[in-house]
Amino acid sequence: QVRLAESGGGSVQAGGSLRLSCEASGATYQTNCMGWFRQAPGKEREGVATLYTIYNGGTGTYYIDSVKGRFTISQDNAKNTLFLEMNGLKHEDTAMYFCAANPYLTGGDCNPTLQTSNFPYWGQGTQVTVSS
Secondary structure (H helix, E strand, O other), X not given: XXXXXXXXXXXXXXXXXXXXXXXXXXXXXXXXXXXXXXXXXXXXXXXXXXXXXXXXXXXXXXXXXXXXXXXXXXXXXXXXXXXXXXXXXOHHHOEEEEEEEEOOOOHHHOOOOOOHHHOOEEOOOEEEEEEO
């Protein structure tokens, strides 16, 4: 089992920045593919960015078009923590943000267009509110 705990959400004005963190515990070897998802009121949960680990310890990342150039996903292996650096925030970024993990996916299979059912492990979420 993998336990995920998000933090770092808050309220900011448009153009501001936030850094979300997701600390993994338990069977952290089952986090080969990790992602950030978000869900706005009345909308379906959508993928935002994903990160996968490759055999030599490097990582690959994918982003949805609406956050490219503004958001950066990264990880600190030593601390088993996934990050989402969000800059240039817009009102439409307002949502509950969740991190999720899949034990097996890698490469192009670990992308934010995946259905949420592909991720067996989820955190409780952290709220991001951007005022215009």
